[in-house]
Amino acid sequence: MTAPAVTIPAALRLRGYRAVDLPLLSGDWLPGELLGLPVPGRPALADPASVPPPSPGRGLAEEVLVLPETAFVRFSELDWVHRRARLEIGLRPGAAAVAGPLLRAALAHAHRTLNLRRVYGWFTPGAAHPHDAHDAPGRAAAHPRGADDAHPHDPRGGERPSAAEELLRSAGLSPEADVPQALWLDGRPVDRQIWGVFRHD
Structure with missing residues (x-):
């Protein structure tokens, strides 16, 4: 069943949990994940990813x-002190836009x-993302990336950046x-990357 589309608010405003x-x-x-897009084809019995709700015990650490x-x-x-944090995002199905x-x-x-200088987080090139499927139907399924594939930013690989990677770059991350082999996905180990952005005061 296709998830209902999510309407993008005219003025996107975040609020406290x-x-x-x-x-x-x-x-x-x-x-x-930095983008936290739902992974297409995730097994129905697979445990969902989750983050804990805010807790007074974690105080100013999150x-x-x-x-x-x-x-x-x-x-x-x-x-x-060093003004940095790890960022992760989770979107519900139908919210890729x-x-x-x-x-x-x-x-x-x-x-x-928050007046942070550095923000960083995980990105998994080997995962199929809804943005990529929309950008080039069938490409992610026909050419899945894994630990043995060429580095997505290696010009010798002849592969242009995915739509998800372009989205990260357009936001200023690199x-x-x-x-290597940082995550088990679809029955195989896949590489992950750390992307980040540094603001010079």
Whole structure:
């Protein structure tokens, strides 16, 4: 069954987490992902990814915001001395179109409200993303990326960046490191990358 499309608000505004937002904190994305897009074809019996709701015990080490009924934004590993944090986003099915505006809103909050200099997070090139399927139908299924594939940014590989990678770059992020075989996905190990953005004061 196709998930209903999510209407993108004219003015995308994040707000603080409330108890009623708990269903947004689990879904079919990969754990810790920057974009947090639901992974197509995820097995029905697979445990959903999830993040814990905010807790007083974690205090100033994290912040969770939501786009009501659509997505959450979580800043964890907050380091107020070095002004950096790890960002992860989780979107509900049908919300892929809001991924770009939501990512930019999250980064704006990080820089302007939290006054962070560095924001970073995980990206998994080997996962099929709804943006890629929309950009080039069948490409992700016909040419899945894995640990043995050419690096997506290696010009010798002859492969242009995916739509998801272009979305990250358009928001100002860039790849910082590769972590080989960092995640088990679809019965095989896949590489992950750390992407980040650094703001110079």
